[in-house]
Amino acid sequence: MRIKKHPVLSSIVEKTEVEFIFEGKMLKGYEGEPIAAALHENGVRVLRHDHRPRGFFCAIGNCSSCLMEVNGEPNVRVCVEELRDGMVINMQEGKGKLKGGEE
Amino acid sequence: MLHTEIAIIGGGPAGMCAAIAAANQGARVTLFDRGKRLGGQLVKQTHRFFGSEKEYAGIRGIDIAKILYEEIEKNKLIDVKLDTTVLAIYSDGVISYEEGKSYKRMTSEKTIIAAGAAEKMLLFENNDLPGVYGAGAVQTLMNEHGIVPGNNVLMIGAGNIGLIVSYQLMQAGVKVAAIIDAAPKVGGYLVHASKVRRLGVPILTSHTIKTALGNETVEGAVICEVDDKFNPIPNTDQTIDVDIICLAVGLSPQGELLRQTGCEVKYVPSLGGFVPLRDENLQTTTNGVYVAGDSAEVEEASSAMVEGTIAGLSAAEALGYGTNIVAIKEGFKNDLDVLRSGAVGEKIKSGLKLLSC
Numbered sequence: 001m002r003i004k005k006h007p008v009l010s011s012i013v014e015k016t017e018v019e020f021i022f023e024g025k026m027l028k029g030y031e032g033e034p035i036a037a038a039l040h041e042n043g044v045r046v047l048r049h050d051h052r053p054r055g056f057f058c059a060i061g062n063c064s065s066c067l068m069e070v071n072g073e074p075n076v077r078v079c080v081e082e083l084r085d086g087m088v089i090n091m092q093e094g095k096g097k098l099k100g101g102e103e
Numbered sequence: 104m105l106h107t108e109i110a111i112i113g114g115g116p117a118g119m120c121a122a123i124a125a126a127n128q129g130a131r132v133t134l135f136d137r138g139k140r141l142g143g144q145l146v147k148q149t150h151r152f153f154g155s156e157k158e159y160a161g162i163r164g165i166d167i168a169k170i171l172y173e174e175i176e177k178n179k180l181i182d183v184k185l186d187t188t189v190l191a192i193y194s195d196g197v198i199s200y201e202e203g204k205s206y207k208r209m210t211s212e213k214t215i216i217a218a219g220a221a222e223k224m225l226l227f228e229n230n231d232l233p234g235v236y237g238a239g240a241v242q243t244l245m246n247e248h249g250i251v252p253g254n255n256v257l258m259i260g261a262g263n264i265g266l267i268v269s270y271q272l273m274q275a276g277v278k279v280a281a282i283i284d285a286a287p288k289v290g291g292y293l294v295h296a297s298k299v300r301r302l303g304v305p306i307l308t309s310h311t312i313k314t315a316l317g318n319e320t321v322e323g324a325v326i327c328e329v330d331d332k333f334n335p336i337p338n339t340d341q342t343i344d345v346d347i348i349c350l351a352v353g354l355s356p357q358g359e360l361l362r363q364t365g366c367e368v369k370y371v372p373s374l375g376g377f378v379p380l381r382d383e384n385l386q387t388t389t390n391g392v393y394v395a396g397d398s399a400e401v402e403e404a405s406s407a408m409v410e411g412t413i414a415g416l417s418a419a420e421a422l423g424y425g426t427n428i429v430a431i432k433e434g435f436k437n438d439l440d441v442l443r444s445g446a447v448g449e450k451i452k453s454g455l456k457l458l459s460c
């Protein structure tokens with residue numbers, strides 16, 4: 001849920017809405033916000049599976065709990081990677097597959 | 104290869120103050136931060152700060168960051184590199200970093216490490232379930248990006264961070280089911296505890312978490328009472344419905360880069376874990392490498408700012424800049440003593456005694 005009213009933070013301003021694709025579904029988010037924030041806002045908390053489901057933990061790029069496949073590139077820390085219009089984001093299994101690498 | 108006089112790694116309160124202090128003496132400074140803006144932990148602190156007036160107590164953390172940033176912007180001797188993660192410091196002093204998407208290298212005469220701290224994990228069943236978040240992560244999501252983490256939170260840890268983040272959650276309209284802490288007493292300041300109690304949030308001391316419930320994400324938690332040796336007391340289990348478990352169980356200094364320089368470290372629990380030995384100028388046992396702020400010992404923004412200033416002045420002085428720096432530094436060392444005068448300060452001071460070199 002987005003915070004609409006806040007007693008202290010006046011800087012939460014309206015931003016540009018963009019569309020992106022998550023696991024084949026079209027979702028909406030704000031341009032430039034972390035991908036993890038946009039997913040969270042859409043109710044997506046499970047970001048990958050590595051034997052067990054994993055979500056984010058630190059949200060500042062420290063812990064690598066949030067690795068996903070973005071535009072075909074695996075191991076992207078989506079808590080710090082900014083959302084852009086038309087991005088294709090997929091859940092990652094384990095270590096992920098390198099783009100153009102061997103199967 | 105690029106070269107700078109003083110490289111400062113980390114643009115939180117410690118690194119920002121180090122940059123200002125060194126540049127004011129005439130040194131050329133490069134300030135690195137992996138974030139999109141300067142400020143470190145300050146940019147998510149919406150509350151008015153405790154501490155002394157000289158270190159901006161009474162002002163909200165987000166506004167302190169702004170004041171320091173304006174001063175940095177004015178100073179032509181400070182080169183700020185944002186969105187830049189320092190990856191490594193090699194034994195020959197080469198600093199490698201990723202600026203945006205490019206990999207680069209730089210050398211420096213002096214290096215100040217002010218990389219802050221990382222949140223601690225807690226051991227319990229299912230602690231890796233999505234929905235178990237660090238308190239800092241919850242703050243980042245809420246106060247930087249304007250998104251609430253969930254509907255109903257169990258906060259683990261009744262220190263200042265646990266109490267303040269609970270209050271911030273409620274400001275954002277999120278319910279806090281309870282704050283629990285294994286210690287028999289609330290660790291944070293009474294003002295913060297009273298604020299959340301008044302809003303009806305129970306603070307359960309001598310309680311711990313046993314299990315996070317849920318298959319794909321957090322759907323609840325089992326908590327129980329602990330005895331004075333922190334062992335769970337049988338038959339005291341209680342299940343609570345929450346969708347977020349927030350961990351505020353302390354921080355440990357970020358020491359990877361420091362260790363790469365080969366400096367000597369010691370394990371001091373009261374300072375947050377492994378911390379570097381340092382002299383009164385905050386120079387580590389590696390010549391030319393200084394440390395300041397939460398990377399030196401987990402403390403507060405106020406002391407981080409003073410330490411940053413002392414480290415910045417010392418590095419500039421070692422390069423031959425400035426006059427009368429010894430006297431200026433004396434003033435700041437006194438400030439640190441004043442900041443560390445309470446009961447918490449005593450604990451920090453006795454920890455620091457183990458680290459002088």
Ligand SMILES: Cc1cc2nc3c(=O)[nH]c(=O)nc-3n(C[C@H](O)[C@H](O)[C@H](O)COP(=O)(O)OP(=O)(O)OC[C@H]3O[C@@H](n4cnc5c(N)ncnc54)[C@H](O)[C@@H]3O)c2cc1C
Pocket residue numbers: 112113114115116117118135136137138142143144145148151152153154187188189190217218219220239263264267268357395396397398402403404405406407
């Ligand atoms: C909820 C909460 C409430 C608090 N309230 C108060 C208060 O009221 N009063 C008070 O005095 N203190 C308070 N503090 C503590 C205070 O915020 C910290 O002690 C202070 O921010 C430490 O400053 P620092 O500069 O050492 O580290 P940080 O603020 O953590 O800054 C470190 C910076 O280094 C950067 N960095 C790390 N590694 C790298 C790398 N490899 N490359 C590039 N950049 C890097 C990070 O991005 C970050 O910006 C609070 C903390 C929290 C979490």
Ligand code: FES
Pocket residue numbers: 055056057058059060061062063064065066067077078079080
């Ligand atoms: S959540 Fe820790 S790196 Fe993204």
